[in-house]
Amino acid sequence: MKRIAVQLYVILRRLHAKARISLMSLAEVFHRPTYAGHPIPPPRMRQLTTASHVTVTQHIQEGRQAAKMIEEAVHREIVEPESITAVLDFGCGCGRVLRHLRGVWPNAQLFGSDVDEQLVNWTRKNLHELAQWHIGDYLPPSEFNPESLDIIYAVSVFTHIDETAQSAWLTEFHRIMKPKGLLLLTVSSLREDTANISWDYEDKRGMVYQYRRNEIVNRSWVKRQTVIPHYIDAQHSELYCKSVWGSLFEFRGFFRNSLRSQALVVLRKE
Numbered sequence: 001m002k003r004i005a006v007q008l009y010v011i012l013r014r015l016h017a018k019a020r021i022s023l024m025s026l027a028e029v030f031h032r033p034t035y036a037g038h039p040i041p042p043p044r045m046r047q048l049t050t051a052s053h054v055t056v057t058q059h060i061q062e063g064r065q066a067a068k069m070i071e072e073a074v075h076r077e078i079v080e081p082e083s084i085t086a087v088l089d090f091g092c093g094c095g096r097v098l099r100h101l102r103g104v105w106p107n108a109q110l111f112g113s114d115v116d117e118q119l120v121n122w123t124r125k126n127l128h129e130l131a132q133w134h135i136g137d138y139l140p141p142s143e144f145n146p147e148s149l150d151i152i153y154a155v156s157v158f159t160h161i162d163e164t165a166q167s168a169w170l171t172e173f174h175r176i177m178k179p180k181g182l183l184l185l186t187v188s189s190l191r192e193d194t195a196n197i198s199w200d201y202e203d204k205r206g207m208v209y210q211y212r213r214n215e216i217v218n219r220s221w222v223k224r225q226t227v228i229p230h231y232i233d234a235q236h237s238e239l240y241c242k243s244v245w246g247s248l249f250e251f252r253g254f255f256r257n258s259l260r261s262q263a264l265v266v267l268r269k270e
């Protein structure tokens, strides 16, 4: 009985989400939203990058909040802002964050890259004057030259790729960043007490949990259909970021609740 009730609830939630997106899409056919003179992506694309936080207002406000978080972290770390000449938004989606940063570094080259062709194509077409937009592969190498970028940031990306991909990208970022370059990654932060639990199982919905002592937690929606081969929900403890990522970069801090429940990890190439 309980199982049927849960299944019914899941079906109703899915139907509700679909109806919501369809209604928004219909409304936006008649009134195409823009912000600061640039189009806002359609509801389906907003949903692909931000799940349920899909309204135009949420898209703008949360994008702006994330941009402010990046700007403030850069401000804390880099004394001479005029030295910033190249910035990469890794996993840029449809430019939700980068669109607010163009004015912050008016003279820098801005790049956005994402593995999702559909999102990058929309962004290229609609936000082309803000940055150069690249379609990348799920795993490195990227097309950037060695030591060419001052700042790389990734908002809600390391929250969705597995540990193998995370390690490969960290090594690649290290290659393409200038010495003293800044790397800013948001993570779903894991409380240290739950990080001590160690267990591993697959639940009925096909979600794989892997808890490893004091490490990263990968929760993988194995049945989810996506362009990303191993789409997961990952959570990181501060200890993990400090010890694992800190072995390649200088660990500058783990700032909890920087973007809703996500923490910002600040790393620097030495």
Ligand SMILES: C[S@@+](CC[C@H](N)C(=O)[O-])C[C@H]1O[C@@H](n2cnc3c(N)ncnc32)[C@H](O)[C@@H]1O
Binding pocket: 048, 049, 050, 066, 090, 091, 092, 093, 094, 095, 096, 097, 113, 114, 115, 116, 119, 136, 137, 138, 139, 154, 155, 156, 157, 160, 161, 165, 228
């Ligand atoms: C939750 S969305 C966040 C998008 C964007 N950063 C934002 O805040 O609006 C995660 C993004 O990461 C991208 N992504 C996932 N794995 C990637 C990879 N290996 N390389 C580049 N982009 C990736 C997805 O396509 C998706 O656009």
